[in-house]
Amino acid sequence: MPAYQFILNGQTVSVEAPADLPLLWALRDMLGVTGPKYGCGVGVCGACTSHLEGEAFRPCIQSVSGVAGSRVTTIEGLGGEGLHPVQQAWIAEDVAQCGFCQPGQIMAAVALLRKNLDPTDADIDAAMSDNVCRCGTYVRIRAAIKRAARQLRGEGPDLR
Amino acid sequence: MADTPQPNEVVVDRRRFLTWVVASPALVVAARLGLDVPSADAAKTEAATAETALNAYVAIQADGGIHATLPRTEMGQGITTGVAMLVAEELDVSLGSVEVRTADADARWLIQLTGLSSTMRYLAGPIRAAAATARARLVTAAANRWHVPAQSLTTVNGEVVAPDGRRACYGSLAEDAARVLLLLVSAQPKNPSAYTVVGQPTGRIDAMQLVTGAARYALDLDIPGAVPVVVARPPTLRGTVRDFDASAALAMPGVLGVARIPTGVAVAAGNFSQAFAARDALNVSWAPGPASHLSDADIRARLRDAIGARPLPPLFTARTLEGRFDFPYLAHAPMETQSCVARVTSDSAELWLGAQDPKFVQREVAQALGWALTPQRVTVHTARAGGGFGRRFFAEAAVEAAHISRALSRPVKLMWTRNDDMRHGRYRPASHHRILAYVGANGSILGWNHRAAIPTVEFPHGFGDVLTSLLGIFLPEVTSATFFALTQHVPYRFGLVGQELREVSLPIPTASFRSVFTSQVGVANEVFVDQLARELGRDPVELRRSQLTSSRLKAVLDKVVLEGAWGRPLPPGVAQGVAVLEEWDSAIAHLVEVDVTGEAPRVLRVVIAADVGLPINPKSIEAQLQGAAIDAFSTTLSAGIHIDAGAVREGSFADYRWLRMKHAPSEIAVHLVRSDDRVGGVGELGYPSAAAALTNAIARATGTMPTRFPLLDAGA
Ligand code: FES
Ligand code: FES
Numbered sequence: 001m002p003a004y005q006f007i008l009n010g011q012t013v014s015v016e017a018p019a020d021l022p023l024l025w026a027l028r029d030m031l032g033v034t035g036p037k038y039g040c041g042v043g044v045c046g047a048c049t050s051h052l053e054g055e056a057f058r059p060c061i062q063s064v065s066g067v068a069g070s071r072v073t074t075i076e077g078l079g080g081e082g083l084h085p086v087q088q089a090w091i092a093e094d095v096a097q098c099g100f101c102q103p104g105q106i107m108a109a110v111a112l113l114r115k116n117l118d119p120t121d122a123d124i125d126a127a128m129s130d131n132v133c134r135c136g137t138y139v140r141i142r143a144a145i146k147r148a149a150r151q152l153r154g155e156g157p158d159l160r
Numbered sequence: 161m162a163d164t165p166q167p168n169e170v171v172v173d174r175r176r177f178l179t180w181v182v183a184s185p186a187l188v189v190a191a192r193l194g195l196d197v198p199s200a201d202a203a204k205t206e207a208a209t210a211e212t213a214l215n216a217y218v219a220i221q222a223d224g225g226i227h228a229t230l231p232r233t234e235m236g237q238g239i240t241t242g243v244a245m246l247v248a249e250e251l252d253v254s255l256g257s258v259e260v261r262t263a264d265a266d267a268r269w270l271i272q273l274t275g276l277s278s279t280m281r282y283l284a285g286p287i288r289a290a291a292a293t294a295r296a297r298l299v300t301a302a303a304n305r306w307h308v309p310a311q312s313l314t315t316v317n318g319e320v321v322a323p324d325g326r327r328a329c330y331g332s333l334a335e336d337a338a339r340v341l342l343l344l345v346s347a348q349p350k351n352p353s354a355y356t357v358v359g360q361p362t363g364r365i366d367a368m369q370l371v372t373g374a375a376r377y378a379l380d381l382d383i384p385g386a387v388p389v390v391v392a393r394p395p396t397l398r399g400t401v402r403d404f405d406a407s408a409a410l411a412m413p414g415v416l417g418v419a420r421i422p423t424g425v426a427v428a429a430g431n432f433s434q435a436f437a438a439r440d441a442l443n444v445s446w447a448p449g450p451a452s453h454l455s456d457a458d459i460r461a462r463l464r465d466a467i468g469a470r471p472l473p474p475l476f477t478a479r480t481l482e483g484r485f486d487f488p489y490l491a492h493a494p495m496e497t498q499s500c501v502a503r504v505t506s507d508s509a510e511l512w513l514g515a516q517d518p519k520f521v522q523r524e525v526a527q528a529l530g531w532a533l534t535p536q537r538v539t540v541h542t543a544r545a546g547g548g549f550g551r552r553f554f555a556e557a558a559v560e561a562a563h564i565s566r567a568l569s570r571p572v573k574l575m576w577t578r579n580d581d582m583r584h585g586r587y588r589p590a591s592h593h594r595i596l597a598y599v600g601a602n603g604s605i606l607g608w609n610h611r612a613a614i615p616t617v618e619f620p621h622g623f624g625d626v627l628t629s630l631l632g633i634f635l636p637e638v639t640s641a642t643f644f645a646l647t648q649h650v651p652y653r654f655g656l657v658g659q660e661l662r663e664v665s666l667p668i669p670t671a672s673f674r675s676v677f678t679s680q681v682g683v684a685n686e687v688f689v690d691q692l693a694r695e696l697g698r699d700p701v702e703l704r705r706s707q708l709t710s711s712r713l714k715a716v717l718d719k720v721v722l723e724g725a726w727g728r729p730l731p732p733g734v735a736q737g738v739a740v741l742e743e744w745d746s747a748i749a750h751l752v753e754v755d756v757t758g759e760a761p762r763v764l765r766v767v768i769a770a771d772v773g774l775p776i777n778p779k780s781i782e783a784q785l786q787g788a789a790i791d792a793f794s795t796t797l798s799a800g801i802h803i804d805a806g807a808v809r810e811g812s813f814a815d816y817r818w819l820r821m822k823h824a825p826s827e828i829a830v831h832l833v834r835s836d837d838r839v840g841g842v843g844e845l846g847y848p849s850a851a852a853a854l855t856n857a858i859a860r861a862t863g864t865m866p867t868r869f870p871l872l873d874a875g876a
Contacts, residue, residue: 045812
């Protein structure tokens with residue numbers, strides 16, 4: 001079986017797998033990285049959302065061969081030493097309920113803020129509407145994204 | 161047991177609790193509702209020794225660690241945080257020093273079911289009683305050690321402090337505290353007016369795990385040797401395997417075994433991708449399920465037929481208004497699909513899953529394995545659940561995983577695919593409603609008659625115990641009829657009020673959904689109250705205020721009218737709607753603003769006022785109510801299940817159209833109104849009046865009352 005190497009959360013890993021193995025199962029079943037969740041397996045719920053070269057993508061519909069040589073970041077690799085400002089904002093807004101969708105939501109939000117430090121409601125709608133939250137935390141997700149954006153723009157603590 | 165301290169009696173919210181020390185050297189205090197309260201198992205409870213029936217534990221370890229063990233499952237409601245707050249409050253320790261654990265299935269827990277909005281209502285008493293008793297024991301132990309009057313001691317930040325400055329941390333006192341025979345200070349919990357932790361908006365204690373991916377759900381657990389398993393399932397609900405050929409599947413890469421189980425054919429493989437591929441390579445011939453003669457149209461006809469003829473109107477009726485409503489089947493669709501890890505050996509079984517009723521899981525699995533008489537062979541560990549909503553009261557995935565693990569002689573990780581979860585689940589049943597409002601010549605309301613035709617709802621066994629303890633009525637088994645009668649009320653002075661359930665038997669599996677019958681009956685009532693107002697030319701708020709029987713409902717209605725600026729000028733195509741609900745000791749009102757000028761109605765703004773008595777954690781109450789509103793809007797507007805010849809049409813969130821970010825209102829404001837200090841239910845409270853207020857807003861914006869849900873269903 002072929003082996004595919006990629007950089008997962010800063011470390012080089014190698015997976016022996018058929019070329020078309022969806023990355024989600026390489027992560028969860030072979031590498032023990034369980035932050036990305038299975039919610040549909042067909043790219044419609046966003047529960048597995050992670051980053052490929054810094055862009056949001058869906059490991060459930062991305063083959064492992066397609067990420068060979070690339071940088072993959074899951075929720076586990078987001079913070080580095082401390083928490084990423086988006087994670088901090090998630091805590092400050094007390095976003096999570098059951099939490100199952102939240103790794104995907106956070107990764108989608110980070111990808112949005114990488115490109116747009118001052119997202120409008122319409123920008124947030126566009127970037128976040130492919131991530132389902134069955135617990136209905138959307139209002140708080142929106143607030144957390146805005147909070148993180150202010151922080152990332154260097155506007156300091158939120159005084160609302 | 162001669163040297164065991166006697167139980168202490170503690171009163172919280174007018175209910176008497178017994179607390180007692182469970183074990184030394186750590187100080188472990190258990191609590192249970194006193195025997196003066198009628199209980200489902202009154203006889204059994206009396207016979208039981210103090211150690212064998214309990215509601216909650218609080219433990220103080222010799223190292224100072226404080227643990228609360230609770231027989232409930234965290235599914236996103238924030239109950240672990242709420243319990244930690246109560247413990248921290250009574251013990252005067254920091255929130256961070258309290259760890260809350262969920263208990264394995266165990267017969268000693270009187271009630272181990274998470275549902276019916278009952279967790280905090282039911283546990284707040286015993287938790288406070290146990291923690292306050294622990295504090296009294298610690299203070300008494302310190303007084304004995306220092307030979308000072310116990311009354312002179314205070315507790316601060318995990319220490320007992322004497323006036324002369326001496327201090328002892330709880331851990332150092334735990335062993336002595338467990339042996340105290342006579343309490344020298346009161347074990348009575350604090351008065352709520354003295355609270356500094358409870359009642360403060362508080363973030364989740366597990367927030368760190370939740371945002372870093374460290375939170376583990378059943379399939380994230382590392383159970384040695386557990387292999388991925390999926391199940392090939394029939395095209396129709398509860399179809400069965402006639403015959404199958406697994407030779408092609410068994411030859412696929414990574415395949416570790418195939419097993420026929422009552423619900424399908426299971427495949428184990430090295431990873432889930434291999435398991436999917438092998439499942440697809442199975443050759444199975446299926447026998448149709450019991451509902452294969454039924455489609456939506458048949459079901460609707462059956463429900464309509466069950467309504468029957470109109471009853472006679474009350475005397476002096478000048479006009480009878482009739483409303484008819486249709487609600488769809490709904491899937492619970494928790495974000496985490498049904499999943500279970502199981503390890504079955506020749507004489508025992510161990511399971512890990514997010515379960516709303518682990519004792520039921522234990523019984524079902526024991527029975528499936530032929531151990532009905534020795535259920536203690538089955539250990540059920542409750543994992544954090546990725547949403548429940550009523551779906552996890554049942555044990556299908558656990559029973560399947562147990563069968564498969566036994567058949568393959570290895571630990572397994574069973575995952576239902578999203579398709580499995582949507583198409584082979586249990587459903588909030590569809591329903592048809594006829595409401596008759598009787599109006600006198602002068603416009604007075606003389607009567608209200610609501611008949612609801614609803615397929616039988618299957619309730620889990622644990623409901624009986626919960627209702628018994630909450631309502632004080634002996635209810636060993638709960639049927640649709642009793643649950644309907646107990647929960648469905650019309651909160652208005654409407655003269656002769658009658659509400660009847662016409663139970664219809666259909667072979668489609670059901671389960672209760674957030675707010676159970678109120679998600680249909682209560683919604684239809686509140687929508688038709690608006691219609692009545694329209695017919696009488698009255699303002700819907702004014703009509704409600706004039707007829708409401710509950711002061712709590714009037715207060716919350718007034719609050720949303722004020723905060724939401726009821727009647728403010730709005731552009732064309734935008735309108736407001738209101739609705740109210742009182743249930744499980746709580747009252748709520750919703751005001752919704754909707755814009756109907758676009759392709760689909762869009763909720764712009766939501767204002768909620770809720771009276772939940774003592775708000776233990778306002779932040780999590782707000783979260784629950786916001787989430788329930790999204791539930792209500794999703795299922796009112798766009799998410800519903802269709803049945804085609806006994807098969808469920810929807811297969812994922814692609815066609816089960818739950819609201820997305822772009823549909824969600826930008827604001828859902830929650831205002832808490834507090835009428836007393838009893839703890840009211842929160843989990844289900846936020847659904848019915850949110851759905852009704854949205855519908856009422858749409859009716860006011862369009863001039864037509866919607867009667868078929870979900871509104872955006874092409875077929876509706
Ligand atoms: S699991 Fe990947 S999008 Fe749903
Ligand atoms: S927090 Fe439960 S699905 Fe989003």
